[in-house]
Amino acid sequence: MKLLDGKAVSKEILKKVKTDIDHHIEKKHLGYNLSRPSIAIVMVGENAASESYVRGKIKACDKAEINHKVIRFEESISTFELISEIKKLNKSHFDGFIVQLPLPDHIDPNSIINEISAYKDIDGFHPLNFGKMALGQKSMRPATAYGILKLLQHYDIQTNSQHVVVIGRSNIVGKPISIMLGNDFEVGRSTVTSCDIHTPKALLKEESRKADIVIVAVGKPGFLTSDMIKEGAVVIDVGINRLDSGKLVGDCDFEDVSQKASYLTPVPGGVGPMTIAGLILNTYEAWKMKNLIED
Numbered sequence: 001m002k003l004l005d006g007k008a009v010s011k012e013i014l015k016k017v018k019t020d021i022d023h024h025i026e027k028k029h030l031g032y033n034l035s036r037p038s039i040a041i042v043m044v045g046e047n048a049a050s051e052s053y054v055r056g057k058i059k060a061c062d063k064a065e066i067n068h069k070v071i072r073f074e075e076s077i078s079t080f081e082l083i084s085e086i087k088k089l090n091k092s093h094f095d096g097f098i099v100q101l102p103l104p105d106h107i108d109p110n111s112i113i114n115e116i117s118a119y120k121d122i123d124g125f126h127p128l129n130f131g132k133m134a135l136g137q138k139s140m141r142p143a144t145a146y147g148i149l150k151l152l153q154h155y156d157i158q159t160n161s162q163h164v165v166v167i168g169r170s171n172i173v174g175k176p177i178s179i180m181l182g183n184d185f186e187v188g189r190s191t192v193t194s195c196d197i198h199t200p201k202a203l204l205k206e207e208s209r210k211a212d213i214v215i216v217a218v219g220k221p222g223f224l225t226s227d228m229i230k231e232g233a234v235v236i237d238v239g240i241n242r243l244d245s246g247k248l249v250g251d252c253d254f255e256d257v258s259q260k261a262s263y264l265t266p267v268p269g270g271v272g273p274m275t276i277a278g279l280i281l282n283t284y285e286a287w288k289m290k291n292l293i294e295d
């Protein structure tokens with residue numbers, strides 16, 4: 001079994017984004033002195049896990065030399081007030097921004113995401129970007145799904161004509177990765193089966209045991225076991241679960257699944273860092289779009 005080292009691949013991507021930005025700035029696109037990209041990260045209330053992920057995003061911005069600002073609001077902010085802050089950010093100098101999820105229970109995330117300018121939506125969650133992504137058009141793409149594609153590509157793992165089983169259908173991971181792998185692109189053209197936590201276990205197992213690639217994103221430690229995969233399957237573990245002991249684990253029974261899988265993402269150090277790489281790639285896209293830089 002080979003580990004898919006998301007930490008190392010992410011590092012490589014950040015380095016490349018930095019040098020690509022340097023290159024555009026040195027070239028003085030259209031005769032202008034371009035400023036480096038700058039982004040804002042909106043955080044509402046307090047959430048220890050979100051704090052940790054945002055620290056990761058800040059570190060990544062520093063590595064790629066992307067300017068960043070964290071904007072914090074009280075847990076008690078109303079939907080209306082938050083939307084008015086989003087409208088300000090839409091008109092701001094920032095090339096892009098995100099609203100860190102989850103939001104407090106009294107705020108419907110869709111009502112916020114729908115207000116973000118699609119041009120500044122570096123999470124790729126706005127319906128316009130999601131729709132473009134689904135249609136196979138150029139767009140900002142949901143970062144985790146984008147990161148997974150980059151990881152598969154880095155390790156030369158074929159997706160063409162492969163049977164992929166995705167377990168989980170969240171808007172931020174399961175749904176977009178199912179669509180992207182089903183699209184008609186080189187990293188795509190898969191036969192995708194979409195399952196979730198409600199799929200009867202016997203049916204799920206019947207499907208997942210046929211899969212060349214299993215992507216699990218259900219948020220349940222130990223959910224995927226070796227009897228649910230075929231020998232040599234590629235397993236992408238999107239789960240990030242903190243046990244009472246403080247240990248971070250994914251959705252796979254790691255020891256068990258590693259006996260049978262050909263490739264497996266560790267947790268931590270697998271998909272998590274690739275999510276951040278996806279965000280940085282989207283930032284670079286948004287910056288190029290704003291400055292009319294073509295590829």
Ligand SMILES: Nc1nc2c(c(=O)[nH]1)N[C@@H](CN(C=O)c1ccc(C(=O)N[C@@H](CCC(=O)O)C(=O)O)cc1)CN2
Nearest residue numbers: 052053056098099100101123143268269270272273275
């Ligand atoms: N606005 C968004 N909110 C959320 C997203 C998102 O893409 N946009 N995704 C997740 C959380 N997430 C990014 O925000 C995220 C999760 C995990 C990691 C990561 O690097 N994990 C590390 C471990 C980190 C730790 O020790 O706590 C790893 O797996 O190695 C990065 C980003 C939900 N919200």
Ligand SMILES: [Mg+2]
Nearest residue numbers: 162163210212
């Ligand atoms: Mg097959």
